Structure formats: structure tokens, C-alpha cells
Amino acid sequence: MDANALGQFIPLILIFAIMYLLLIRPQQKKMKEHQKMVSALRRGDQVVTQGGMIGKVVKVRENNEVEVEIAEGVKVRVVQSTISQVLSKTEPAADA
Template identity: 80%
Template sequence: MEGSAIAQFVPLILIFAIMYFLLIRPQQKKVKEHQKMVESLRRGDQVVTQGGLIGKVMKVKDNNELEVELSEGVKVRVVQSTIAQVLSKTEPAKTDS
């Protein structure tokens, strides 16, 4: 009887393992990559928001906000996590040593 009870749980365990490796783990990896991308944003980067707006980062503020210029003279405040993609990165400032 105990053997059959354990045998009934084996398919459930296999289903959970498959779900973990096919769905949960890749999603966690994607979230970490997005977080890393958002943290590396700096002035001059050209970005796309989740709403589809393309603009240039003018300011990175402390409270997870960016100031993005959509066109000349049109600036909007955007939450950092709503950046979907970075189109072009600016070169890091060179340090004279």
C-alpha cells in the first residue's frame, strides 16, 4: 500500500519538475536580465518604453524614475521598470589615468 501511494505522487512530481524547467526558470532568468538592463541605464541611452514610445534618457533620478526626451522639447517622466528595450547605449565616460 505504501508503494502505491508513493507511485501516485511520482507523476505530480514529474509535472512540477517539467513546469519548473520549462516555465518558471526561464521567466526568472528573463526578469533578472531586465533588472540588470534597467539598472545600467544612463544619460544618452536611446530606449523604448512598454507603451512603444522611443526616446532618449536625459536624466536618471534616484527614485526609480527617468526623464526621457521623446522629441525636442518634449520630456516625460517614466518609471525605470517600464523600459522594454535599449536601442543604443552611450559610451561610458573615459577616465584619464
Template identity: 75%
Template sequence: MQGIESLIPLILIFAIMWFFLIRPQQKKLKEHQKMVAALRRGDQVITQGGVIGKVVKVRDDSNEIEVEIAQGVNVRVVRSTIATVTTKTEPAKA
């Protein structure tokens, strides 16, 4: 009985950590992956490095997008380094 009673606080600590640390982080990661997957041409984005630009080309087969950071200056950026989408373009009407 004493062994089981000593495990109860450890289980409670793990449960608290799960609800306050692990679960919200997993939720945030899923939202970020969904946001990055929904990127399209014309979206204005901010990278994790703080660079602001407009998406010029989205390649479905690779992990990169092309972002215009100034007129005529395009850079290739890894999708996962996009921090936020500031302006979202509407999908083209069929």
C-alpha cells in the same frame, strides 16, 4: 507503496514546469532588472507603451528616469516600464 507511486507523475509534471516555464521567466526578469539598473544618460530606449526616446536624466534615488521623446519634450518614466535599450552610450573615460 501505492501512495508514493501516484506522486511520481505529479513530481515529474512540476519538474517539467519548472524547467520550461518558471526558470526561464526568472532568468528574463533578472536580465531586465540588470538592463534597467545600467541605464545612463544618452541611451535610446523603448517603453512598454511603444514610446521611443532618449534618456536625459537618471535619478539614482528614485524609481524614475527622464526621457526626451521629441525636441524639448521630456517625460518622466518609471524605470521598470523600459522594454528595451536600442542604442547604448559608452561610459565616459576618466
């Protein structure tokens, strides 16, 4: 009877393994890449927010905020995690 009980659990174990490989693992990888992108933000980067606004990073603030200029003289504060894409990166300043 123990072999029969084990045989009933094998399909459940296989389903969980397939779900992990197809759903959970890629989502975790995507989340890590997004966190890496957000942590590398710096002044001058052109970004797209999740709301669809395109702007240039003016200032990276503390407590996970970024100040983005969306038009000349119009600056908004957004939470770093709401940056969905970096369109262009600025080159790091050369040491003087």
C-alpha cells in the same frame, strides 16, 4: 500500500519538475536580465518604453524614475521598470 501511494505521487512530482524547467526558471532568468538592463541605464541611451515610445534618456532620477526626451524639448518621466528595450548605449565618458 506505501509503495502504491508513492507511485501515485510520482506523476505529480514529474509534472511540477517539468513546469519548473519550462515555465518558472526561464521567466526568472528573463526578469533578472531585465533588471540588469534597467539598472545599467544612463544618460544618452536610446530606449523604448512598454508603451512603444522611443526616446533618449536625459536624466536618471532617484526612486526608480528616468527622464526621457521623446521629441525636441518634450521630456517625460517614466518608471525605470517600464523600459522594455535599450536600442543604443552611450559610451562611458573617459576620465580627464
